[in-house]
Amino acid sequence: MDLYEYQARELFEEHGIVVPRAEVADSPRQAREIARRLGGRAVVKAQVKTGGRGKAGGVRLAADPAAAEITARQILGTDIKGHRVRKVMVAEPVDVEREFYVSYVLDRAAGGFLAIASAEGGTEIEETAALRPQAVARVPVDPARGVTAAKAAEITDAAGLPARTTDVLVRLWRVLTREDALLVEVNPLVTTTDGRILALDGKITLDDNARFRRTRRGAEPEEHQDPLEAAAAARGLAYVRLDGEVGVIGNGAGLVMSTLDAVAGSGARPADFLDIGGGASARVMADGLSVILSDPAVKSVLVNVFGGITACDTVAEGIVAALDGVRLTKPLIVRLDGNNAAQGRAILAARAHPLVEQAATMDGAARRAAELARTA
Numbered sequence: 001m002d003l004y005e006y007q008a009r010e011l012f013e014e015h016g017i018v019v020p021r022a023e024v025a026d027s028p029r030q031a032r033e034i035a036r037r038l039g040g041r042a043v044v045k046a047q048v049k050t051g052g053r054g055k056a057g058g059v060r061l062a063a064d065p066a067a068a069e070i071t072a073r074q075i076l077g078t079d080i081k082g083h084r085v086r087k088v089m090v091a092e093p094v095d096v097e098r099e100f101y102v103s104y105v106l107d108r109a110a111g112g113f114l115a116i117a118s119a120e121g122g123t124e125i126e127e128t129a130a131l132r133p134q135a136v137a138r139v140p141v142d143p144a145r146g147v148t149a150a151k152a153a154e155i156t157d158a159a160g161l162p163a164r165t166t167d168v169l170v171r172l173w174r175v176l177t178r179e180d181a182l183l184v185e186v187n188p189l190v191t192t193t194d195g196r197i198l199a200l201d202g203k204i205t206l207d208d209n210a211r212f213r214r215t216r217r218g219a220e221p222e223e224h225q226d227p228l229e230a231a232a233a234a235r236g237l238a239y240v241r242l243d244g245e246v247g248v249i250g251n252g253a254g255l256v257m258s259t260l261d262a263v264a265g266s267g268a269r270p271a272d273f274l275d276i277g278g279g280a281s282a283r284v285m286a287d288g289l290s291v292i293l294s295d296p297a298v299k300s301v302l303v304n305v306f307g308g309i310t311a312c313d314t315v316a317e318g319i320v321a322a323l324d325g326v327r328l329t330k331p332l333i334v335r336l337d338g339n340n341a342a343q344g345r346a347i348l349a350a351r352a353h354p355l356v357e358q359a360a361t362m363d364g365a366a367r368r369a370a371e372l373a374r375t376a
């Protein structure tokens with residue numbers, strides 16, 4: 001889960017990284033009040049989970065509280081790179097001397113973390129890395145050793161950062177490890193004309209697998225960009241939306257993965273990944289089908305089930321019951337194998353729904369689903 005800048009700012013502050021004074025507003029009036037509290041001048045910043053807000057007009061300086069109100073009115077409700085602005089952060093402006101870039105990011109291939117740092121901060125790091133790769137230092141970090149003062153010095157030396165920024169690097173590592181983050185980024189980290197070092201902008205991606213450990217932020221509402229994923233999550237389904245045309249339902253992540261491959265091997269693309277898990281009840285099947293059928297991109301649906309503890313006849317009954325509750329509008333290819341497969345197939349055959357077809361093998365089912373998606 002990505003955090004908003006104002007949430008990242010709070011975590012930085014908790015771990016002793018200096019940040020500008022700031023508060024969040026969801027109305028222009030409130031922005032004015034905050035600017036007044038901050039002393040008049042303020043930076044008004046759109047809170048959206050995307051970078052490059054500055055270039056998109058989402059970061060603006062206001063000379064006084066009245067200007068902050070006007071600026072907030074201009075920014076709130078607008079769209080930045082597909083993200084609606086619902087909140088602004090109103091921050092104390094600082095006099096920037098130099099801008100730097102620092103981050104730690106999980107490096108899955110290396111089985112560790114990577115420190116990325118640059119003395120040319122402010123702009124997006126991908127841009128700097130593309131234009132001037134020598135300006136971006138990459139230093140592997142062994143997670144077992146972490147970032148000590150010595151390691152931080154190695155990073156600042158490699159990037160040409162001032163020696164006095166090492167303390168921020170050590171603290172930023174603490175943010176990463178103590179908050180179970182996969183990415184922490186400060187861009188820009190600045191030195192000011194009055195000699196301070198501040199994190200002016202931050203990005204944090206938390207590891208969702210550690211959600212259970214995060215009791216403090218446990219009450220936070222789950223955020224889903226995709227409305228279908230949100231609908232599926234509300235029904236407790238393990239659903240991931242992809243961008244193809246064949247809807248895929250299976251029991252067990254491994255089988256669903258193989259089914260995605262089989263669909264791709266048949267020249268079609270999966271529209272989603274839906275794992276109904278062990279208990280393929282009528283309820284779960286009906287919920288899964290209704291989520292998948294409501295995706296206009298789906299042209300055919302492939303149900304691939306290997307009966308185990310939940311036998312195929314139970315799954316078939318689930319599908320039949322689901323067909324009574326859900327209006328099937330697209331062809332449904334079902335492949336049942338494993339425990340009680342024959343009984344399951346007989347139940348589906350007896351239902352004789354005109355849009356339901358059965359296939360004997362996974363590959364056969366995938367080929368047929370791809371074919372029906374093409375001709376739909």
Ligand code: GDP
Pocket residue numbers: 043045050051052053054055059092093094095096099121122123187188200201
């Ligand atoms: P981003 O464009 O989404 O990365 O948003 P940032 O928060 O990084 O803001 C973009 C740029 O605005 C920064 O790189 C700074 O150059 C500038 N900026 C933001 N806040 C201040 C401030 O208080 N003072 C000054 N001088 N510049 C600021």
Ligand code: MN
Pocket residue numbers: 052122187188201
């Ligand atoms: Mn930034």
